[in-house]
Amino acid sequence: MNPTILLILVLFVGVEISFTSVIWANVIIIAISVLIMLWHRAPILSYVRLLLVPLIPAVGIWFSIRYFSTAQSVHFAWVMATRIYAYAFLGGLFTFSTTTEKTLASLEQNAHIPSTFVYGMLGAFNFVPKIRSEVKIIRASAQMRGINLHFWSPQLLFKAIVAALNWSENLAEAMTSHGFTENAPRTHRTVIRIPWWNYLLSVVSLVGLQLLLLSGLQ
Numbered sequence: 001m002n003p004t005i006l007l008i009l010v011l012f013v014g015v016e017i018s019f020t021s022v023i024w025a026n027v028i029i030i031a032i033s034v035l036i037m038l039w040h041r042a043p044i045l046s047y048v049r050l051l052l053v054p055l056i057p058a059v060g061i062w063f064s065i066r067y068f069s070t071a072q073s074v075h076f077a078w079v080m081a082t083r084i085y086a087y088a089f090l091g092g093l094f095t096f097s098t099t100t101e102k103t104l105a106s107l108e109q110n111a112h113i114p115s116t117f118v119y120g121m122l123g124a125f126n127f128v129p130k131i132r133s134e135v136k137i138i139r140a141s142a143q144m145r146g147i148n149l150h151f152w153s154p155q156l157l158f159k160a161i162v163a164a165l166n167w168s169e170n171l172a173e174a175m176t177s178h179g180f181t182e183n184a185p186r187t188h189r190t191v192i193r194i195p196w197w198n199y200l201l202s203v204v205s206l207v208g209l210q211l212l213l214l215s216g217l218q
Contacts, residue, residue, distance in 0.1 A: 001097060001098075001198055001201070002106055002110065002192070002193075002194045002195070002198050003097075003098040003102055003103040003106040003107070004103075004106045004107055004110040004111050004194070005110075005194060005198045005199070005202055006094060006097055006098065007094065007103065007107075008202075009202050009205060009206070010090050010091075010093065010094050012206065013029065013090060013205075013206075013209060014086075014087060014090055016209065016213070017029065017083060017086060018083070020213050021075070021076060021079045022079070022212065022213050023075070023078050023079055023082055024212065025209070025212050025213055026079070026082035026083050026085070026086040027082055028212065029086045029089070029090065030082070030085055030086055030089045032093075033086075033089035033090055033092060033093040034047070034089065036093050036096075036097060037089075037092055037093060037096050040096045040097055042092070042096040046092060046096070050085075050088050050089055050092050053088065054084045054085050054087075054088045057084055058080075058081040058082075058084045058085060059081070061077070061080045061081060061084065062077045062078070062080065062081040063077075065077040065080060100122070100125055101122065102192070104118045104119075104121055104122050105118070105188075105190070105192055106192045109188060109191065109192050110192060110194055115186055120171070120172075123171045124168075124171075127164065127167055127171075130167065131160060131163070131164060134160060134163045135156065135160055138156055138159050138160065139156065142155070142156075
């Protein structure tokens with residue numbers, strides 16, 4: 001599915017379930033997300049993380065609403081707990097359905113996001129391995145002087161920020177030299193189009209969600 005259409009669909013579903021109190025809607029969203037992740041062959045560890053990471057906030061909000069709120073509603077406690085997992089699995093669905101590069105390219109071509117912003121974001125994502133390597137170098141050089149820098153050490157953070165600022169300046173100069181100016185026309189090696197069935201699937205999904213929410217509210 002086209003990343004731009006998928007992103008809009010995921011955001012719309014996430015916003016809509018924020019204003020509803022239908023448990024089965026959250027459960028079905030989780031189930032559909034799991035099926036799509038299985039289709040894309042997501043690793044088993046990803047499911048474990050999606051189950052464990054939201055566990056503490058989900059359990060915490062369940063107990064808070066069930067025992068410490070004024071209404072003490074069991075139904076609303078389960079709504080909030082399942083909603084947290086629905087958000088997590090919607091994020092997993094989007095993560096394993098596309099890639100960062102394809103998403104940014106689709107946002108540029110299909111959503112008409114400025115190319116300077118898109119390629120700047122792409123450059124920032126590509127800086128992540130360099131930042132990790134730079135942090136290791138900074139910590140190794142500090143250990144050679146008998147200083148242990150932890151990840152919360154101000155010296156480590158300051159040096160990493162300075163290195164990132166230098167790289168950002170180099171990236172800006174490189175983008176300018178390659179013609180990445182605002183609103184300038186550019187060609188693309190790979191043209192990303194939106195197939196007609198993406199619109200059809202989005203409409204069917206949204207209509208199905210509305211019917212599910214209306215049936216749960218009755």
